[in-house]
Amino acid sequence: MSHTLSVGVVGAGRVGAVLAAGLRAAGHPVVAAAGESDASRRRAAELLPGVPLRKPSDVSRAADLLLLTVPDDMLPNVVRVLADSGAIREGQVVAHTSGRHGLAVLAPAAAVGARVIALHPAMTFTGTAVDIDRLRGCVFGLTAGEGERELAAGLVADLGGTANWVPEEMRTLYHAGLAHGANHLVTLVSEAMGLLAAAGVDDPAGTLRPLLDAALDNALAHGDAALTGPIVRGDVKTVAAHLKDISANAPDTLPSYVAMAWATLDRSVTDGRLLPIQGQKIATVLSAYGERRVLPSRVEHTGSMERTERSEQA
Structure with missing residues (x-):
């Protein structure tokens, strides 16, 4: 297991809830989650029992590792709002799960000193407990700076996956x-x-x-x-x-x-x-x-x- 991090997830959809549950099983405490739809709330209750549902800014402030698992088109605005509101801090790990985006979309977080990672699981999700077992052997498309590569690889290892490094300019392809x-x-x-x-x-x-x-x-x-x-x-x-x-x-x-x-x-x-x-x-x-x-x-x-x-x- 990599160094233990408290985890917060913004976007408790199929991907976010499953990854958070996987990290929790590996020993990383999940401290808060954000999800507005009824489906997200049910999913959080099933996969993350006992984890409080809070506003995205509160989730960010409570977590050492902030997982952003929102849709691709929403991601730039979510990062910007959280960074501008002071909810992202220096030294915090901020990772998104978008396949399309790399590190550029996390620039507002990096500007305040956060450690940024693009971490995309190459798998289709049902949003149920069956996905947690499927994470074992799953390939993750990773993009990170030199200082975060070991951390990113460690998180993937904790999830039972395999790291595959994708250059920033090749994320969309x-x-x-x-x-x-x-x-x-x-x-x-x-x-x-x-x-x-x-x-x-x-x-x-x-x-x-x-x-x-x-x-x-x-x-x-x-x-x-x-x-x-x-x-x-x-x-x-x-x-x-x-x-x-x-x-x-x-x-x-x-x-x-x-x-x-x-x-x-x-x-x-x-x-x-x-x-x-x-x-x-x-x-x-x-x-x-x-x-x-x-x-x-x-x-x-x-x-x-x-x-x-x-x-x-x-």
Whole structure:
């Protein structure tokens, strides 16, 4: 355990309440929390029993470690108000959990002498006790100055997580990668379940689960090499049939299917697994359902040569 710190959390939402509970389990006393919604109050009662709910400024004044777990767009104003009101003090540790923001957003706190840390858990939260166990092995995107790096790493270790250092200027790109992978995955899976339901499948989730488990494991292990399906096989008629039936039965899903089909097509041609002539046929089909695009000319030559050599060797 790192040096014991009294903890205050402003924003007792799904992330804040869970992290505070995790730190409490590691021996850091949680002295106060702030949360205005009924959900936040219920969450605090369940995960932080006995911890008083107070105004953000009072929480800040009571804590050695101030956790700011408010939404990204609210964070700059919260930091500014707390700093200007004198609620943040010299030597206090102020950490936020935003993926997008780094240390710049904490400049008002740093200006009064606080030790500032960006500490983002790369995990999706339910806001329940199950999340506390999930913190073990969770990767935290950390940004801190030289004087705070050991402290930041120690807090992550106390939570059972793994530290991953993210440069200040790369925080937004780091967060975009997580959001694209996790948030958009939820949308994609929900739409896929909708298509199966429309097709009369009784248990869309159960039908998809083994397929998605295998696809995710393969993608994380092998990247683009894990791609399967009609596009990478060059099955033009199958892609056309998909588009026709989705358009007729689930038109709201058509834009995302087309967008992901384009992305899959580009990557399949780029790595040489799909002949450019096949790629162009699929591109023509996709263009009928949206903006017409042209495959990269550089890829059409190199990909064709590589694919031809592979075919001859086979």
